[in-house]
Amino acid sequence: MTGSVPDSFAGPLPREGIGAEAAYAEVLARVVPYTMGNDHARFWGWYMGTGTPVGNLADLVASALNPNLGGGDHAPVLVEQQVVRWCAEAVGYPTSASCLLVSGASEANLVGLAVARSAVLGPTVRTEGLAGVWTVAVYASSEVHSCHRKSCELLGLGEASLRLLPVHEDQTLDVAALAQREGLWLHVDGAIGGFLGLSAHRDLVRGMARADSLALDLHTWMQAPMDVGLVLVRDEAAHRATFSVVPAYLRHATRGLAAGDVWFTEYGIDLTRGFRALRVWMALLAHGADAHGAVMDRTTALAYRLAELVDGHPALERLAPVGCDIVCLRYRVDGLDEEQLDAVNRELVLLVQESGVAVVTETTLRGRLAVRVAIGNHRTRPEDLDLFVAALERLGPRAVAIVTG
Ligand SMILES: Cc1ncc(COP(=O)(O)O)c(C=O)c1O
Structure with missing residues (x-):
C-alpha cells in the first residue's frame, strides 16, 4: 500500500461500487494488516x-441468517434463552432469573442499575422521572470501573450519587462497609471474574449469587468474539417493569411469528437485536463450559508465573498482588524520583507496543504508574512471558534514556 493508513480511509462516498471481489481485496490490503492484534498470543x-x-464461524452463520432477536417465535430466540440459562448455571445464579445478552458489561451494568433504580424508587420513576426524588446513593468500591459513573449520569442520578467505599491493601472491596441491613439493592459487576465459578478459583466469587442483579462479559475471559455481555436479574417482574413498552405494532401473538413467551426487547434498551447468542451457544457446545474454566486456570497460573519473574528481577517491581490474571509492575532504576519513574514506565509501555513484542497498557495504582499486563488470553504460553521480560530488559534502559535525556 502506498501512502499512510489513515490517508487511505479519507476518500469520499463511493457512488458506484467496485464489486465484492475488489472490495474484499481492499479489506485484505487496508484493514487486515492494521487491526488491534488482540488475536495474538502476547x-x-x-x-x-x-x-x-x-x-x-458462529458469527458468519449469524450474520448470514440475520435474525432479529428482539422477540418472536423462532429458533434463534430459543438459542438466546438457552445460552443465558447456561450462563446463569455456570455462575451459580438461579436459572429462573431473567437474563439478556447485551453489548458488554457497560450495558449490562446500566441495565442492572436501571432495574435497581426502578425497584428502589418505584414505578413513578418511569412516569415522572426523578422529580421529587431527593437523593439516591450508589455505593461502590473506590476501584469501581468507570462505566458505573456513566450509568449514574445516564440514569439521572449524577456522578455525585456514586459513593466510593474504601478498599483493602490488596485493592479488594471492604465488604463489611456495605450495609446489608439497610436493604440495599446488591448489584455485582462480574465483567472480568464473573465466570470464575467454572474454574478452580471459584472461592473468589463465593456469595456472588446473592446479588439482585449481575453483569457479566462474555467477550473477556470467556473468549467470545466482541461484542457480547450478559445481565441477570433475580426478579423477572422488576426487570420487565423497568423496560417494557409494547406498542400496538409489536403486540405479542399466540400464533405465528409474533408468538413466543419471552420478548427480549421488554428487558433492555434495544428493539432490534442481533444474533450474538450464537457465538456463545456454539462455543459452549463445541468446547464445553469446563474448557472455559480451564482457560481461566491456565491464564491465572501464567500471571503468577509472570509475578515470579518480576519478583526475581532486580530491575522490576510488582505494584500490586496478583488477584487472578492481571499483573501490575514497573521498571525501576535507582536514582530516579517517582515522577521520573512514572515517565519511564509510560514510555516503556509505548516502546513495548511499538516493538511488536507484546501489547501491555498503563494504569495508576496508589499514585504510581504501572505497566498493566492483563493475561486473559487463551493463546498465551509460558515462553511468551520470557519474551516479554526480555523485551523489558532491552527497552527499559532506552525508556530511561528518553526520559532523562
Ligand atoms: C470491571 C469492569 N466493569 C465493566 C467493564 C466494561 O465492560 P465492557 O467493555 O464490556 O463494556 C469492564 C471492562 O473491562 C470491567 O473490567
Whole structure:
C-alpha cells in the first residue's frame, strides 16, 4: 500500500461500487494488516478476549441468517434463552432469573442499575422521572470501573450519587462497609471474574449469587468474539417493569411469528437485536463450559508465573498482588524520583507496543504508574512471558534514556 493508513480511509462516498471481489481485496490490503492484534498470543492490553475460530464461524452463520432477536417465535430466540440459562448455571445464579445478552458489561451494568433504580424508587420513576426524588446513593468500591459513573449520569442520578467505599491493601472491596441491613439493592459487576465459578478459583466469587442483579462479559475471559455481555436479574417482574413498552405494532401473538413467551426487547434498551447468542451457544457446545474454566486456570497460573519473574528481577517491581490474571509492575532504576519513574514506565509501555513484542497498557495504582499486563488470553504460553521480560530488559534502559535525556 502506498501512502499512510489513515490517508487511505479519507476518500469520499463511493457512488458506484467496485464489486465484492475488489472490495474484499481492499479489506485484505487496508484493514487486515492494521487491526488491534488482540488475536495474538502476547496481547495483554486493557482486558480483552481474543476470540476463537468457533466464535468466528458462529458469527458468519449469524450474520448470514440475520435474525432479529428482539422477540418472536423462532429458533434463534430459543438459542438466546438457552445460552443465558447456561450462563446463569455456570455462575451459580438461579436459572429462573431473567437474563439478556447485551453489548458488554457497560450495558449490562446500566441495565442492572436501571432495574435497581426502578425497584428502589418505584414505578413513578418511569412516569415522572426523578422529580421529587431527593437523593439516591450508589455505593461502590473506590476501584469501581468507570462505566458505573456513566450509568449514574445516564440514569439521572449524577456522578455525585456514586459513593466510593474504601478498599483493602490488596485493592479488594471492604465488604463489611456495605450495609446489608439497610436493604440495599446488591448489584455485582462480574465483567472480568464473573465466570470464575467454572474454574478452580471459584472461592473468589463465593456469595456472588446473592446479588439482585449481575453483569457479566462474555467477550473477556470467556473468549467470545466482541461484542457480547450478559445481565441477570433475580426478579423477572422488576426487570420487565423497568423496560417494557409494547406498542400496538409489536403486540405479542399466540400464533405465528409474533408468538413466543419471552420478548427480549421488554428487558433492555434495544428493539432490534442481533444474533450474538450464537457465538456463545456454539462455543459452549463445541468446547464445553469446563474448557472455559480451564482457560481461566491456565491464564491465572501464567500471571503468577509472570509475578515470579518480576519478583526475581532486580530491575522490576510488582505494584500490586496478583488477584487472578492481571499483573501490575514497573521498571525501576535507582536514582530516579517517582515522577521520573512514572515517565519511564509510560514510555516503556509505548516502546513495548511499538516493538511488536507484546501489547501491555498503563494504569495508576496508589499514585504510581504501572505497566498493566492483563493475561486473559487463551493463546498465551509460558515462553511468551520470557519474551516479554526480555523485551523489558532491552527497552527499559532506552525508556530511561528518553526520559532523562
Ligand atoms: C470491571 C469492569 N466493569 C465493566 C467493564 C466494561 O465492560 P465492557 O467493555 O464490556 O463494556 C469492564 C471492562 O473491562 C470491567 O473490567
